[in-house]
Amino acid sequence: MKQWMTGQDGFRNIRSVEAAAPTEGDLKDGEVVVEIGHVSLNYRDIEATQTHLSGQVTEQDLASDLGLPLPGVLTNYRIFPDTGFVAAPSHLSDAEASTLPTAAVTAWMSLNGFQPMGQPIRGMDKVVLLQGTGGVSMTGLQIAKALDLTTIITSSSDEKLKRAKELGADHVINYRTTPDWDKKVLELTHGRGVDVILETGGSQTLWKSFECVAFGGLISAIGYLSGKEDEPEKRWNVSVMALKRNVTLKGILNGPKDRFEEMLAIAYGKDKGIKPVVDRVFDFDQAKEALQYLQSGRHFGKVVVKVA
Structure with missing residues (x-):
């Protein structure tokens, strides 16, 4: 599989590499392999945790941040704990749904965290x-x-x-x-x-x-x-x-899984008709250009990378 790697020395130095795809033998109990289709970019990608399921985020939760210290998701496949999944609204495209875990949850917690x-x-x-x-x-x-x-x-x-x-x-x-x-x-x-x-x-x-x-x-x-x-x-x-x-x-450091599900039920039902604003979708080999575009501030809404 292909994946983008960084030495934490700036996005201009990220590089695309070949890596072995995960197999069934790599899985521990309670883990699943995910084929990644779209990734939405954020100014602070480490805000999306996997272990923050409810309540106030803790310092221990930050150890499971994607992008730092854990690997990010600009890759064909990733292994995740099965507790970290939320069903995407059926009326959204994959690109639109990819924007929800960080942008939408952050916005929801900003409005409704208290x-x-x-x-x-x-x-x-x-x-x-x-x-x-x-x-x-x-x-x-x-x-x-x-x-x-x-x-x-x-x-x-x-x-x-x-x-x-x-x-x-x-x-x-x-x-x-x-x-x-x-x-x-x-x-x-x-x-x-x-x-x-x-x-x-x-x-x-x-x-x-x-x-x-x-x-x-x-x-x-x-x-x-x-x-x-x-x-x-x-x-x-x-x-x-x-x-x-x-x-x-x-x-605001994103939010827990239960508030994510609350947001989907209240704000993203089919009757609401909300579709996240996706400014532009880049191909996987354009990840560096996508990050540069995000940094430029020319975007309106979300910037997404199509992986598969």
Whole structure:
């Protein structure tokens, strides 16, 4: 079989190699061989665990992360424990279904991680802010609309914002032309702020998220696309910002299997008609190009590699 390998020295150095396909003799009790058809790419592929079945993720669960420290899935075949499987919605293609374990679960936990099982946040009186038009944000938009939530999207591209409106976004903000987008969010919410923020920007956006979250609201910290360190002149005290509006800042590392199944039952039934947004599908031998495309930020939704 073929598989892509890395020395953890950057995706530009990944290489395609030949390897022996797993056989029945390689299996332990409770394991199955999977022929992989499609793989969706993520900025942080290690967030998809196999042992995180329920409750809060633990440090021990991170030992089963795909991509690091365990091998990833850009390969023809992989062995997995049989406890890690979830049935894909029948109305989705393989490419669409491949986006669910990371992007959709992350979005679901960002919205509903503090909600009791089976009682997701609902209602147009609840407002969600989604940063950017990548996989998590676009999946979050679709899930939010399925739950009848009001949505606000930020992006630097008017074309992407137009597409987000077509997917149901209630309000859009171009943060290039409206650098004080936090003030615009407050204006759109009549000064109240938003209930939940899917914070993907990191150091350059978090301080503005604190300014426009509703009192008692939730900031779900997902990524750091703008960097890990803030500008020196903008140093601020997180505890003061959190106390100012009684805010909860929660880091999101994907989610457990039982919340995955909850999400599928509530948001991805045939009656909802949700189909994940797949921007582009690359062939297996184009994996490096696919990663470069993802890094460029030109995508809208998910980037997928077709393996088989």
